Amino acid sequence: MAHDNCQHLLADLSDYIDGEAADSVCAEIERHLADCADCRAVVDTLRKTIYLYRQLPQPTLPESARARLIAAFTFADASGS
Amino acid sequence: MEIELLAPDMAPAAESSDDSDLIRRLRAGDKSACAECIDRHSAGVYRLALRMVGDPHEAEDIVQETFLNAFKAIDNFEGRAGLGTWLYRIAYNTALMRLRKKQPLYVPIDAPTTPDEDDTLTTPVQLFDWCCLPEEDFQTTEARTELERAIAELPETLRAVFVLRELEGLSTDETAQVLNVSVANVKVRLHRARLWLRERLAGYFTELAAPAADV
Numbered sequence: 001m002a003h004d005n006c007q008h009l010l011a012d013l014s015d016y017i018d019g020e021a022a023d024s025v026c027a028e029i030e031r032h033l034a035d036c037a038d039c040r041a042v043v044d045t046l047r048k049t050i051y052l053y054r055q056l057p058q059p060t061l062p063e064s065a066r067a068r069l070i071a072a073f074t075f076a077d078a079s080g081s
Numbered sequence: 082m083e084i085e086l087l088a089p090d091m092a093p094a095a096e097s098s099d100d101s102d103l104i105r106r107l108r109a110g111d112k113s114a115c116a117e118c119i120d121r122h123s124a125g126v127y128r129l130a131l132r133m134v135g136d137p138h139e140a141e142d143i144v145q146e147t148f149l150n151a152f153k154a155i156d157n158f159e160g161r162a163g164l165g166t167w168l169y170r171i172a173y174n175t176a177l178m179r180l181r182k183k184q185p186l187y188v189p190i191d192a193p194t195t196p197d198e199d200d201t202l203t204t205p206v207q208l209f210d211w212c213c214l215p216e217e218d219f220q221t222t223e224a225r226t227e228l229e230r231a232i233a234e235l236p237e238t239l240r241a242v243f244v245l246r247e248l249e250g251l252s253t254d255e256t257a258q259v260l261n262v263s264v265a266n267v268k269v270r271l272h273r274a275r276l277w278l279r280e281r282l283a284g285y286f287t288e289l290a291a292p293a294a295d296v
Binding site (some may be wrong): 007010013014015021026038040041042044045046047048049050052053054056057058059060061062065069070072073074 | 112115116119120123124127128130131135137141144145148149152165189204205207208209211212219224228229232243247248268272275276278283286288
């Protein structure tokens with residue numbers, strides 16, 4: 001990261017990416033990005049990282065485990081234990 | 082290239098309009114309500130548990146403990162958070178207790194601090210823009226394994242925030258309720274987790290891009 005204020009802007013990057021940063025902060029970040037290839041790479045790859053995780057297939061509770069769970073609670077409930 | 086970030090497409094387990102009826106039936110001892118509650122909320126509870134402990138069998142045990150404790154305590158549920166948020170909280174605490182039991186009793190005084198304990202943000206070191214990789218390179222089993230491995234390597238406090246916000250789709254407020262921390266703390270931890278994961282994945286994807294760049 002080549003410029004003095006790269007580290008300063010780092011703290012606001014999540015807010016910027018999430019669209020939650022103040023207009024003045026967005027403007028400051030965009031001015032900086034226009035002039036800093038390193039920070040552009042960080043923002044691009046940060047966005048991509050978030051995107052990849054949101055697309056990641058989710059693990060699922062095995063059907064057999066879910067059935068065991070329901071059986072355990074309905075049996076325990078029915079037996080009064 | 083600007084990526085449009087959409088919220089996770091799964092509905093969060095928290096805040097269902099039908100939950101108030103379900104809670105009333107659980108309190109009344111309605112047997113079918115237990116099954117309905119498990120049907121509605123076990124998937125999210127399992128995903129959180131699995132991401133926290135990393136072992137499918139232990140995650141199933143956590144799911145069982147979570148519902149057992151929830152049904153026992155349903156009369157004490159005050160409804161300030163959604164039922165799903167409350168279940169996530171029980172599951173998180175259960176997972177945390179199990180993780181604590183596995184940790185050594187004594188930690189060396191010079192043990193390195195985790196990103197969560199350090200006040201400063203990790204300065205990005207990996208500056209190669211690997212977004213240029215073909216989309217199919219991100220969808221391989223190996224790439225997905227790498228993504229999962231990176232989550233598992235996150236310190237647990239950062240991992241919990243990242244899983245709840247990014248993968249379970251909870252809001253910042255709901256995540257704060259699950260973890261019993263402030264909204265500001267959730268935001269800081271999420272930011273640290275994202276930066277940490279970006280740095281961690283950059284090593285893998287940069288290496289993947291290198292042969293192509295060399296040609």
